[in-house]
Amino acid sequence: MTTKKPFLFDLTLKELQEIITGWGQQKFRAVQVWNRAYRNLASSFDEMPDVPRKLREKLKEEMNFSHITPRVDLLSSDGWTRKILFDLEGTGQVETVLMGYDKRRTACISTQAGCGLGCTFCATGQGGLQRNITSGEIVEQAIFFNRALKKNDDKLTNLVFMGMGEPFANYKQVMKAVDTLTDPEGYAFGARRITISTVGIVPMIEKFTEENSQVNLAVSLHAATDKLRETMLPINKKYPIDELMKACRDYIAKTNRRVSFEWALIDGVNDTPEQAKELAGRLKGMLCHVNFIPLNPTKGFAGEESKLKRISAFRETLNRAGITNTLRVRRGIDINAGCGQLRQENTAKA
Ligand code: SAH
Ligand code: SF4
Numbered sequence: 107m108t109t110k111k112p113f114l115f116d117l118t119l120k121e122l123q124e125i126i127t128g129w130g131q132q133k134f135r136a137v138q139v140w141n142r143a144y145r146n147l148a149s150s151f152d153e154m155p156d157v158p159r160k161l162r163e164k165l166k167e168e169m170n171f172s173h174i175t176p177r178v179d180l181l182s183s184d185g186w187t188r189k190i191l192f193d194l195e196g197t198g199q200v201e202t203v204l205m206g207y208d209k210r211r212t213a214c215i216s217t218q219a220g221c222g223l224g225c226t227f228c229a230t231g232q233g234g235l236q237r238n239i240t241s242g243e244i245v246e247q248a249i250f251f252n253r254a255l256k257k258n259d260d261k262l263t264n265l266v267f268m269g270m271g272e273p274f275a276n277y278k279q280v281m282k283a284v285d286t287l288t289d290p291e292g293y294a295f296g297a298r299r300i301t302i303s304t305v306g307i308v309p310m311i312e313k314f315t316e317e318n319s320q321v322n323l324a325v326s327l328h329a330a331t332d333k334l335r336e337t338m339l340p341i342n343k344k345y346p347i348d349e350l351m352k353a354c355r356d357y358i359a360k361t362n363r364r365v366s367f368e369w370a371l372i373d374g375v376n377d378t379p380e381q382a383k384e385l386a387g388r389l390k391g392m393l394c395h396v397n398f399i400p401l402n403p404t405k406g407f408a409g410e411e412s413k414l415k416r417i418s419a420f421r422e423t424l425n426r427a428g429i430t431n432t433l434r435v436r437r438g439i440d441i442n443a444g445c446g447q448l449r450q451e452n453t454a455k456a
Contacts, residue, residue, distance in 0.1 A: 113170040113195070114143060115242030115249065118282075119291065125169070126161075135161060137291075144292035147253045170195065173243050174250060190250075194219060194243060198236040200270055202247045204254075211255055212264040215247040217280050218271025223305055225326075225339045227370060230270045232406035239271075241282035248287060248295070265295065268303045268324070274310035284321055297321050303368060308345040311353040315360050324366040324397070325354060329376050330384035338376070351388060358393045365394045371412035371420070372401045382423035389429050396424060396431035 112125060123136040135157065142154040151157070151165045165171075173195035180189050188204045198219030205212045221228070222235035247269075252262040265287070267273045273280045280302065287295045297320035304311065305326045314323065327350075329335035335342040354365045367389070371377045389396070398421065400411035412420075417433060424431050 111168060111170050113173050113240065113242045114139075115173070115245040115286070116240050117242070118286070119289070129161075129164060129168075131161060139165070140292055144249075144289070144294075147249060147256055149253055172246065173240075174200070174246050188251075188254075192247070192250075194239065198239070200239065200243070200247065202251065202269055204251045210263050211251075211260060212266060213248055213251045213262055214266050214269050215244060216269030216271050217244055217267050217273040217283075218276050221271045222275070223272050223339070223341050225305065225341075227338060227372065227401060227404065227407045227409055229404040229406070232404060235271075238276045238279065241279045241286060244280065244283035245286050245293075249293070262295070264299045264301075266301045266303065266324075268301070272305055272307065273302045274304045274307040274314070277310055277313065281317070284319070301366070305339055305341050306345055306350045307341065308349050308353045311350075311357060315353070315357040318361055322366065323357060323363070324368055325350070327367040327385075327396075328369055330381050330388055334376060334381065347388070354394070355392065363393075365392070367394060367396045369396055369398050370401045371398055371417055372409040373412045373416070375409055377412040377416045377420050379419065379423070382420045386423050386427035386429060389424075390427050392429075394429070396429060397434055398431060399434040400436055402436055 112121075114122070117125070119136065119140050122140060123133050126136040126139070127133055138157050139151075139154060142148040142157065146153070148154055151162045151169075151171055154162060157165075174192040176190045177193045177199065178191040181187070182189075186205065186207045188206075190202050192200050192202065194200060200216035200219050202216060203214040205214065216239070218238055219236035220233050221230045223231055224234075225231040244267075248262060248265055255261050267280065284297070284300060284302075287293050287300070288297045301322040301324050302314075303324040303326060311323070311325075326339070327335075327347075328338055329342075330347070332342060332346045335347060357363070358365060369376070369385075385396075398417065400417070401409055403410065421431055421433065
């Protein structure tokens with residue numbers, strides 16, 4: 107059972123003020139708590155020295171400070187990738203990954219515990235949906251890793267909503283989390299440094315377009331024909347590629363922002379010259395970028411990562427069509443850093 111107590115990271119500043127003034131306290135006390143949580147990155151109500159002790163005690167009694175508890179905490183052999191499987195308050199688990207190569211410190215955070223959309227190659231999809239998570243449970247993942255970085259005088263520079271779950275299947279909580287994380291009076295994370303990745307839920311892309319948000323949009327395409335995409339991403343039966351591309355074009359026209367397309371390269375499946383040609387045809391002239399990543403092998407899917415020669419030929423077709431693209435390096439393979447994999451490994455213990 108989820109506890110009825112309010113959870114600090116779920117609250118807006120206004121909601122926190124309402125609770126605290128309801129206890130007969132002055133409004134500015136809420137701002138103190140807010141600043142300690144989001145600016146000083148306190149790890150408990152006790153680490154809020156300017157908040158009077160009596161109020162801290164009341165907060166500890168009446169409010170939850172944390173809803174995520176590390177169950178498994180792994181560091182890759184190169185030391186640059188850390189992955190944590192968190193137990194959530196009540197039920198469910200989420201995985202969060204911190205990648206620290208170059209100057210970037212990117213947290214890959216989850217937006218649902220599991221996912222119900224069943225993409226065949228995805229470990230999260232193979233495990234199904236446990237539950238939607240709250241905005242605070244999304245926010246706390248970022249704060250947790252930033253606290254750890256702060257110990258080394260470092261900080262988070264990028265946030266990608268590419269962990270477990272489909273952000274647009276939990277739209278309200280995800281957008282509330284974005285609002286909290288970017289609040290100029292609080293954590294003040296730059297919206298341009300946040301990326302939301304969607305499998306392509308068309309009405310939600312349309313809704314997101316209306317927000318005119320500075321947050322980046324990534325779309326998991328993975329195949330350029332309905333026939334193939336359907337076999338990999340079941341959601342394609344509901345929202346076929348033509349509709350998806352229309353929503354993307356409308357987004358670009360309305361916001362003047364670029365869309366990133368994600369493409370996990372699977373040997374002999376979606377790395378063929380035919381798929382490359384189809385993709386180039388669909389994307390030509392569009393304000394977009396393609397991110398390729400070799401498939402991360404998972405237990406429930408027989409496919410393998412593409413061979414380098416195939417990848418080069420595929421990319422060359424896009425280059426010739428003037429479509430910018432990047433091949434991402436997989437990180438943290440030794441710690442099952444592909445999302446959903448750690449839960450898969452640990453469900454026996456769950
Ligand atoms: N549900 C959202 C965001 C989470 S998945 C989405 O699907 O976009 C984040 C990205 O990881 C997606 O592009 C997804 O297709 C990709 N992905 C999932 N499993 C993968 C695997 N085994 N290898 C490579 N990429 C994978
Ligand atoms: Fe869900 Fe994204 Fe995995 Fe598909 S790829 S099952 S939408 S998390």
